[in-house]
Amino acid sequence: MGYGLSREQFDRFLDRVKDDYRVFGPAVDADKGAFSDTDRVTYKEVRRFEDLELARKSWFSPKEIIYPVRETLFRFCDGETYVPPLDEKKTAILLRPCDINGIDRLDTIFLENGPFEDFYYKRRRDKVRFFLIECATGFDSCFCVSMNANTTDRWDVAFRFGEEILAEVKSEEFKPYFEGLAQKPFEVQYVSENAKKVRVPEVGEVTPALFQHELWNEYTARCIGCGRCNTSCITCSCFTMQDVGFGAEKKMGERRRCWAGCHIDGFTDMAGGHKFRQSKGERMRFKTMHKINNYYKRFGKHQCVGCGRCEDVCPQYISFARCINTLSDAVREGKCK
Ligand code: SF4
Ligand code: SF4
Incomplete structure (x- = not known):
């Protein structure tokens, strides 16, 4: 089902969704870029259309929403352990097709690469829903078409962001949030050719x-x-482990896993x-x-x-x-x- 929304209606949609989900999207960290007087585009919680940065590609991916940079696996004290609970709220991420395919690659590693699913990854992943950002042209350094990662049907809602915002709602879970909005047909477009092409050896x-x-x-x-x-x-997806003691006798502390890189x-x-x-x-x-x-x-x-x-x-x-x-x-x- 397709809908047409003004930016004000999109903000009201976010307001309604926020009751049940934390919504993340590409956004600007002003003056936090690698060089002086430059911004960093990263993934942050967003509350209105103006929070989104859609003209520039994010330097950091949405990966850390599902797989945090540093995560406490359990805490221990005098021989007892407990696993910290997660926020009850679900999560919706505004992201492009390559990133949905990227999360599919993480799913494969954490959920299918061995006899057991990764408990910590799965409990976050089960709460995540995808809001696709239509990406019909890509950016200069993209080569998603060469990697067969330019399209996906694994989204709940797809958006085309312009003066008018078009939405295609696939998941029943999100249909109630669009009730009362004007229906408008919309078919998602995907980038079909990147300027950058890669030849992958067989x-x-x-x-x-x-x-x-x-x-x-x-x-x-x-x-x-x-x-x-x-x-x-x-x-x-690589990580390392850290055991951190809180007291001098090391009877209290926690085990963390932290991103590592080859x-x-x-x-x-x-x-x-x-x-x-x-x-x-x-x-x-x-x-x-x-x-x-x-x-x-x-x-x-x-x-x-x-x-x-x-x-x-x-x-x-x-x-x-x-x-x-x-x-x-x-x-x-x-x-x-
Ligand atoms: S290795 Fe591939 S998926 Fe990873 S950052 Fe580079 S282009 Fe993106
Ligand atoms: S580790 Fe090497 S290839 Fe990777 S970003 Fe740093 S300099 Fe570049």
Whole structure:
């Protein structure tokens, strides 16, 4: 069912929805950008249309709404443990098709990659609903079409934001919030071509010889291991654990899990001081193979959804799209036989 809304009607819709859901969307943190006098576009709780930033791509994804940067798994005291409860309210996220596909990749890792579902991820994920932001043109660094992540039908409500706001309501759960609004037909459009195109090697074309290829040396020279590409990525899911004691006797405290990233020093440290993947090139190789080869072999879809954020945030101007294309060229030129 389609509806047409003015911006004032959209604000009233948000007012009604807010009784039952926390609503998040792309929004501006003024003057919080990486450089002086620049803004940061990130995901925040939104209350009205003016809160949304739709003209610029967010540097950070909606990932942390479902999978927090730092999460307490349990607290302990004198041998007793308890798991902190969650906010009872459900969550609605305004997001683009690539990010819905990105959350699908997180779902696969946390809910399907092993014999057990991740309890902490699932209890948040079950409360999440998707409000699609129609994305018919994309941004300069996007390559979602190459990654087959430009379309999705996994949304509850889809919006086209213009002077008039059009809404397509698919989920019964949200139909009551649109009662009384003017009906208007609306069919969601998806981006069909990006300026940036990526050629992903076929899984069978990636040989062990590629792991020794000289192309990875460029990243040893350029990457500084800051991990911004990992933290901005909608599909990076790695974490580490921290046990934090509250008292001198360490009988009280909590266990937390915190995001970790394959580009960052210490990620592969093991007992005895062993480290895998010491050079930055080896880390880039690991990430690339995971995003466009190994994940596909296991789940039949690429982990990278082509959002381009890793490229947007990299202080060394390293392009992941170019990395994939360089790898593809190496495969096709037969340099890795
Ligand atoms: S690897 Fe880069 S382009 Fe791919 S999903 Fe992650 S941030 Fe987006
Ligand atoms: S953002 Fe760039 S410099 Fe930082 S770890 Fe990633 S590739 Fe390296």
